[in-house]
Amino acid sequence: xxxxxxxxxxxxxxxxxxxxxxxxxxxxxxxxxxxxxxxxxxxxxxxxxxxxxxxxxxxxxxxxxxxxxxxxxxxxxxxxxxxxxxxxxxxxxxxxxxxxxxxxxxxxxxxxx
Amino acid sequence: xxxxxxxxxxxxxxxxxxxxxxxxxxxxxxxxxxxxxxxxxxxxxxxxxxxxxxxxxxxxxxxxxxxxxxxxxxxxxxxxxxxxxxxxxxxxxxxxxxxxxxxxxxxxxxxxxx
Numbered sequence: 207x208x209x210x211x212x213x214x215x216x217x218x219x220x221x222x223x224x225x226x227x228x229x230x231x232x233x234x235x236x237x238x239x240x241x242x243x244x245x246x247x248x249x250x251x252x253x254x255x256x257x258x259x260x261x262x263x264x265x266x267x268x269x270x271x272x273x274x275x276x277x278x279x280x281x282x283x284x285x286x287x288x289x290x291x292x293x294x295x296x297x298x299x300x301x302x303x304x305x306x307x308x309x310x311x312x313x314x315x316x317x318x319x
Numbered sequence: 320x321x322x323x324x325x326x327x328x329x330x331x332x333x334x335x336x337x338x339x340x341x342x343x344x345x346x347x348x349x350x351x352x353x354x355x356x357x358x359x360x361x362x363x364x365x366x367x368x369x370x371x372x373x374x375x376x377x378x379x380x381x382x383x384x385x386x387x388x389x390x391x392x393x394x395x396x397x398x399x400x401x402x403x404x405x406x407x408x409x410x411x412x413x414x415x416x417x418x419x420x421x422x423x424x425x426x427x428x429x430x431x432x433x
Contacts, residue, residue, distance in 0.1 A: 309361030
């Protein structure tokens with residue numbers, strides 16, 4: 207049972223543009239939503255995370271928007287750079303068991319010059 | 320500071336064989352989790368160990384087992400390998416279990432079963 211749905215599967219954005227990746231979850235017990243970035247040959251690295259008590263969290267060029275009623279959250283990458291080209295995964299868990307993450311299927315982002 | 324280290328980096332096994340993967344967490348981290356990442360998919364949770372006790376298990380068959388040692392390092396064992404076990408196996412460590420202690424992943428062990 208896929209509990210976290212992620213879209214799009216792939217995304218091409220021009221340098222300086224905004225990259226937007228969306229995720230939807232089913233389990234209402236989830237209350238911790240991290241995003242991970244993965245480069246080829248590397249393990250996932252935590253980018254930014256949010257809990258449902260806030261609707262938005264920003265760290266540098268990365269922003270998470272969260273809609274609890276719709277059970278959706280999204281990652282916005284502002285001023286996208288070629289170095290941002292990677293695969294991005296959304297994930298979800300309960301705060302008490304944050305090590306047990308349910309991941310989305312990933313979005314392959316390519317930022318062109 | 321050293322990150323999460325996994326060994327070996329690559330491994331080729333034959334169907335029916337057994338394999339042991341190893342993980343050393345970041346110094347001071349007491350929790351180790353294992354994930355399986357099939358090509359083109361997101362990682363799937365296999366196990367979590369905290370203070371040497373199993374604290375969570377994903378939807379994987381009993382052929383998969385793990386343990387954590389007194390120094391907090393961990394091993395993942397897979398018996399009776401199937402072709403479908405071919406994947407990147409990721410180890411992640413954290414100092415605790417809650418959301419305040421995020422997971423730090425290693426670069427994984429690439430297992431190929433022929």
